[in-house]
Structure formats: C-alpha cells, structure tokens
Amino acid sequence: MQIVAADIGKAVKEVVLSESVEHFPVLAQLQDSGRCRFLEPVQATLRVVRTDAVIEVSGTVAVVLALPCRRCLEETRCAVCGDIHQSYVEHLPRVTGEDGEELELSADEMGLVLYDGEMIDLVAEVEQQVLLLMPDTVLCSEGCRGLCPQCGANLNHESCTCADKVTSLQFAALRDFKVEKK
Ligand SMILES: [Zn+2]
Numbered sequence: 792m793q794i795v796a797a798d799i800g801k802a803v804k805e806v807v808l809s810e811s812v813e814h815f816p817v818l819a820q821l822q823d824s825g826r827c828r829f830l831e832p833v834q835a836t837l838r839v840v841r842t843d844a845v846i847e848v849s850g851t852v853a854v855v856l857a858l859p860c861r862r863c864l865e866e867t868r869c870a871v872c873g874d875i876h877q878s879y880v881e882h883l884p885r886v887t888g889e890d891g892e893e894l895e896l897s898a899d900e901m902g903l904v905l906y907d908g909e910m911i912d913l914v915a916e917v918e919q920q921v922l923l924l925m926p927d928t929v930l931c932s933e934g935c936r937g938l939c940p941q942c943g944a945n946l947n948h949e950s951c952t953c954a955d956k957v958t959s960l961q962f963a964a965l966r967d968f969k970v971e972k973k
C-alpha cells in the first residue's frame with residue numbers, strides 16, 4: 792500500500808486504496824496463525840496533501856474480519872474502522888533548543904515518519920492501526936449459549952443432557968444425606 796510522492800501537491804487529494812491482506816506481513820502472519828481471517832481487502836480512504844517538506848496523510852482504515860466467538864468458537868464477522876494520521880518527511884528538519892544548540896531528535900520523537908522521497912509506504916502504519924482496532928474477543932450474539940463444558944456441544948444449535956445429569960446427581964446426594972440423618 793503505497794502513494795507516489797510526486798503525485799501529491801498543495802491541493803488536498805482523495806485516495807482510496809484497497810489491498811489484499813497478503814501485502815501486509817504482520818496481518819498475514821496473524822491470519823496464518825489462525826487467530827483471525829480477513830474476509831475483505833484492507834481499505835484505506837485517505838486525504839493527502841503536501842505542506843512545505845511535509846506530506847500529511849489522514850483518513851480511515853477499514854477491515855472486515857472473522858474471529859472465533861469467545862463462548863461457542865464459531866467464526867463471527869466483525870467490521871472495524873479507525874482513523875489514521877501520519878506526517879511524512881524525506882529529511883528530518885533541524886531542531887534547535889533555546890540555547891541555539893542543535894537537538895538530536897529521532898523521527899519518532901518529532902512525530903514524523905521518514906520516506907525515501909519517492910514512495911510513501913503505508914503498510915506499517917496501517918498494520919499498527921488495524922492491530923489497535925482488532926477486538927480481543929467477540930460474541931456471535933449477545934445471547935450466545937456457548938459450548939457445553941462437559942460434552943462440547945454447541946448449545947446454540949443442539950441441546951445435550953449433561954445439565955440434567957448434574958442435577959440428578961445432586962438429587963441423589965441430597966437423598967443420601969436425608970437417609971443418613973434418619
Ligand atoms: Zn457464540
């Protein structure tokens with residue numbers, strides 16, 4: 792996911808980029824590990840503009856993914872969308888302190904990202920944002936009944952008799968207790 796720097800001028804330009812998850816190493820790895828599945832390409836809707844030496848990129852990033860429901864483990868579709876904002880420079884500006892001495896600041900400390908002068912690569916920034924947006928857990932529905940802890944049956948689709956067995960065992964224990972008391 793890249794923008795050609797030469798295409799960016801002083802007028803704000805709208806750019807819509809859509810790219811398959813294979814182009815995002817961290818996200819692809821996440822998918823390969825089975826943690827989630829990306830159902831649609833990663834989409835970025837951006838406004839880009841050049842002000843002096845700085846190229847400003849801002850807009851939204853959206854992904855549609857499937858995560859396992861935390862109760863029944865069934866794949867659950869989930870769309871996430873968040874803001875992105877980053878300033879890119881080809882060279883770091885010189886920054887001087889109050890005493891006129893030049894300060895050694897990293898790009899990160901200045902809130903800037905360096906680019907090679909030709910291409911603005913958005914992969915790392917987009918990946919970071921998607922990781923922040925991804926929910927840790929999802930529910931397929933508020934009323935999901937989950938899996939039976941005894942037999943593993945998905946209680947949304949089938950019923951099992953494990954709960955009945957537990958109850959009858961408790962009744963049996965109660966009966967014995969009463970017998971002992973006599
Ligand atoms: Zn569920």
Ligand SMILES: [Zn+2]
Nearest residue numbers: 939942951953
């Ligand atoms: Zn069961």
